[in-house]
Amino acid sequence: MLLAPACVLFGVFVIYPIASTLLLSLHDWNGVGARTFVGLRNYRELFDDPVFYTALANNLRWLVCYLVAPLGGLALAIFLNQALPGMRVARSLFFMPFVLSQVVVGLVFAWFFNGRFGAFDRLLATLGLPAIAPLDSERWALYAMVVAGLWPQTAYCMILYLTGLATLPAAIIDAARVDGAKGFALFRQVVFAQLRPVQFIVAMVCAVAALRSFDYVVIMTLGGPYNSSTVLAYYMYEQTFLGLRYGYGAAIASVLLALMSGIIVMLMWRLMRDERP
Amino acid sequence: MAASRVFLTALIGAVVPWVHAGTLVINANTADPAPRAAWQSAIERFQVEHPDVKVELNLYDHESYKKSIRNWLTSAPPDVVFWFAGQRMRQFVTPGLLEDVSDLFTPDVIGGLDRSSLALVSVDGRQYGVPYQYYQVGFYYRRDVLAAAGFAQAPRTWPELLRACERLKANGVEPFAIGTRDLWPAAAWFDYLDLRENGLEFHMDLMQGRVAYTDARVRRVFERWGELVERGCFTRNHASSSWQESQALLYDGTAGMMLIGNYIVANFPRDVRDRMAFAPFPALRPDMRRFEDAPMNTLHVPARARNKADARRFLAYVLRADVQQDLNRAMLQIPVNTRAGIAPDRFLAAGRELLSGADGLAQFFDRDTSEDLANIAMKGFQEFMLRPERLDAILETIERARLRIYGAGTISVR
Numbered sequence: 244m245l246l247a248p249a250c251v252l253f254g255v256f257v258i259y260p261i262a263s264t265l266l267l268s269l270h271d272w273n274g275v276g277a278r279t280f281v282g283l284r285n286y287r288e289l290f291d292d293p294v295f296y297t298a299l300a301n302n303l304r305w306l307v308c309y310l311v312a313p314l315g316g317l318a319l320a321i322f323l324n325q326a327l328p329g330m331r332v333a334r335s336l337f338f339m340p341f342v343l344s345q346v347v348v349g350l351v352f353a354w355f356f357n358g359r360f361g362a363f364d365r366l367l368a369t370l371g372l373p374a375i376a377p378l379d380s381e382r383w384a385l386y387a388m389v390v391a392g393l394w395p396q397t398a399y400c401m402i403l404y405l406t407g408l409a410t411l412p413a414a415i416i417d418a419a420r421v422d423g424a425k426g427f428a429l430f431r432q433v434v435f436a437q438l439r440p441v442q443f444i445v446a447m448v449c450a451v452a453a454l455r456s457f458d459y460v461v462i463m464t465l466g467g468p469y470n471s472s473t474v475l476a477y478y479m480y481e482q483t484f485l486g487l488r489y490g491y492g493a494a495i496a497s498v499l500l501a502l503m504s505g506i507i508v509m510l511m512w513r514l515m516r517d518e519r520p
Numbered sequence: 521m522a523a524s525r526v527f528l529t530a531l532i533g534a535v536v537p538w539v540h541a542g543t544l545v546i547n548a549n550t551a552d553p554a555p556r557a558a559w560q561s562a563i564e565r566f567q568v569e570h571p572d573v574k575v576e577l578n579l580y581d582h583e584s585y586k587k588s589i590r591n592w593l594t595s596a597p598p599d600v601v602f603w604f605a606g607q608r609m610r611q612f613v614t615p616g617l618l619e620d621v622s623d624l625f626t627p628d629v630i631g632g633l634d635r636s637s638l639a640l641v642s643v644d645g646r647q648y649g650v651p652y653q654y655y656q657v658g659f660y661y662r663r664d665v666l667a668a669a670g671f672a673q674a675p676r677t678w679p680e681l682l683r684a685c686e687r688l689k690a691n692g693v694e695p696f697a698i699g700t701r702d703l704w705p706a707a708a709w710f711d712y713l714d715l716r717e718n719g720l721e722f723h724m725d726l727m728q729g730r731v732a733y734t735d736a737r738v739r740r741v742f743e744r745w746g747e748l749v750e751r752g753c754f755t756r757n758h759a760s761s762s763w764q765e766s767q768a769l770l771y772d773g774t775a776g777m778m779l780i781g782n783y784i785v786a787n788f789p790r791d792v793r794d795r796m797a798f799a800p801f802p803a804l805r806p807d808m809r810r811f812e813d814a815p816m817n818t819l820h821v822p823a824r825a826r827n828k829a830d831a832r833r834f835l836a837y838v839l840r841a842d843v844q845q846d847l848n849r850a851m852l853q854i855p856v857n858t859r860a861g862i863a864p865d866r867f868l869a870a871g872r873e874l875l876s877g878a879d880g881l882a883q884f885f886d887r888d889t890s891e892d893l894a895n896i897a898m899k900g901f902q903e904f905m906l907r908p909e910r911l912d913a914i915l916e917t918i919e920r921a922r923l924r925i926y927g928a929g930t931i932s933v934r
Contacts, residue, residue, distance in 0.1 A: 274590035276615040288924075293917075358757035378760035379906075465701060468759040469903040484587055486892040 261500065268493035278490075285494035294470045295495070298478040301385050302502075305474065306453040308389045309396060313445045316400025321430075323401070324408045334405070341398040349462030352391035353378065356463075378464060381471035388459040388472065396452055400445050407441030408434075443514045450506050454499065475499045543574045544830040545598035549585035554786075558850035565846075566837050573830045593617040597822035599831040605640035605651055605816040606883035607727065607890075612820075613643045619821035619828060622647045624836050632841060632859045636881040640816055650835040651856040653848050654816040656871035657708055657884070659799045660784055661777035662770060662792075665693055674777070674799030678744070681802050685753040688776045695753040697775035699766030700905060703898035707885035708779045710901055711813050713741045716804040720811040720880040727888035729926025733897075733919040742904065742911055744804065749908045759902060770796075781815065785867045786852065798870045809879040815887060816856065896921040 272278040356363045358376025377383035419433045457476040466473030483492030641649040669687040685695040700706045714723050725731045769775035771792045821831040844855035849863040862868045886894040900914040
């Protein structure tokens with residue numbers, strides 16, 4: 244009985260939209276007129292669509308690149324976890340990028356990477372490297388967005404690790420020291436091992452952020468040049484609202500949902516396996 | 521969305537109690553300051569003339585309007601909607617979502633309209649909307665920059681265009697400013713090359729999916745375009761700039777010309793304005809008649825509207841020369857009613873002369889063909905401008921989309 248309100252909310256705002264998206268993905272619909280049931284045709288077309296594979300590959304590239312965020316975040320957290328004067332200020336400064344709106348971050352990086360007046364190409368020139376104008380390049384546009392995304396994502400990971408480190412009982416570390424643990428071994432076998440629950444959250448947060456990346460695409464490249472930097476979430480939006488193919492967009496959404504669920508289930512399974520004695 | 525919505529319920533003059541007091545709900549996509557003011561004053565005047573009608577005007581920004589009009593038309597529509605002529609209108613007429621308003625087009629009204637405009641609001645000889653303004657698309661160029669390259673006026677033929685491109689480059693100027701990040705500016709080039717090379721009838725067949733994109737005539741368009749791409753006539757970094765960003769290159773003298781709609785005039789900086797000029801897209805073949813892109817804005821009555829009687833009165837009002845004159849003077853656009861005067865502005869005068877003398881009008885690529893196809897094709901155009909060597913693969917991608925959307929049944933020359 245006490246679960247009822249939660250169940251109703253969950254049903255209305257989670258289960259219903261998912262079910263209705265799955266249903267829509269079996270139809271052909273342009274937003275006006277009748278919906279035609281087409282069975283799995285949208286999916287068949289999707290698995291034959293080169294742009295879908297570009298988007299999928301870009302999502303996976305994004306995911307792999309986002310592994311840098313936990314590493315950077317952990318390094319920063321350990322650095323900032325020292326009891327030095329002014330650390331509080333330093334921590335807030337490092338946390339700043341996460342507080343900024345993604346739109347602002349995207350815009351700033353779009354200017355940074357701008358091929359005509361951006362600082363990035365000038366930086367390359369100073370290093371004696373040729374300009375690459377990443378946002379104009381089918382090869383680099385995606386990575387320009389990943390770099391923009393990593394900036395706040397690293398800050399987010401850092402704050403998660405910092406809270407993890409703060410809850411670490413000092414007694415354990417002292418005990419390890421007494422036992423003769425030092426340097427990297429101390430870190431790896433004691434501190435890192437104790438951070439396991441945080442580890443899980445961080446991995447989850449980064450995976451989800453990488454898979455649902457949309458904001459940076461809209462602000463920085465619109466998936467371009469042509470489709471080279473598109474991702475599933477943007478391709479779904481584009482097919483639905485620009486191409487007016489609601490059914491096809493729903494099919495992309497369903498695939499994205501399956502992909503995300505798969506990764507999250509995998510992570511949860513690993514966590515639960517590790518927690519077993 | 522509620523924030524972008526403004527309710528104008530101010531009632532001018534007293535409502536006479538014994539007259540049927542209808543409420544006329546109008547949904548408009550004209551939230552920008554100038555069009556908004558122009559429409560508000562037009563509506564105030566309409567209410568003075570029709571004190572029994574209470575107008576409720578809902579304003580939306582362009583993008584959210586495009587998405588929500590589909591919902592209104594199928595569920596609870598307003599009485600009047602703002603929309604676009606040509607294919608954009610036809611896609612709503614086919615499923616029966618728009619009211620037939622042919623009765624408003626009396627011989628006198630038709631006599632006053634631009635002769636190409638009637639076809640753009642007609643399906644099978646019946647009219648489904650009322651056009652009130654359009655604008656020209658063509659070259660906006662820096663007179664001084666072209667003069668420095670030895671051109672007293674904009675190029676009028678293809679060889680002249682190529683020569684201008686080379687001379688401007690020799691002067692250190694990037695010939696054509698363009699920003700293809702939003703894709704559609706590239707479509708202006710496709711439209712004009714196709715209209716000048718193959719004519720309006722072929723262009724509309726192509727837009728309506730009756731011709732293959734692998735057709736030899738389509739390839740000819742890309743051959744012309746390729747001559748410009750290979751010479752490096754377009755501004756670099758165009759794929760990452762919007763049209764607004766790319767116009768700056770024109771103003772600071774980095775670029776010489778830009779193929780764009782007349783709305784750019786409102787953005788001319790004061791100190792550059794006098795040095796800007798307009799020219800139509802040059803002819804490619806001496807035997808080809810002259811067709812132009814002229815996106816046209818229209819009003820329609822949804823088939824499910826509640827107050828159709830007052831909606832018709834409002835549409836008839838908007839067809840009038842005096843109303844179109846006031847509206848378009850305030851918005852700096854060209855009225856479709858040729859009896860309406862235009863604001864004293866040389867770009868508007870050039871546009872009216874160009875459009876009223878044209879042998880036919882197209883609406884612009886992404887308005888003339890299906891959204892789905894337009895989206896895919898315009899990406900192909902952008903890719904061609906960066907990688908012309910991929911033309912075959914690009915055309916095949918577009919052709920696959922065309923077959924999916926329009927099916928077979930093509931007239932094709934290989």
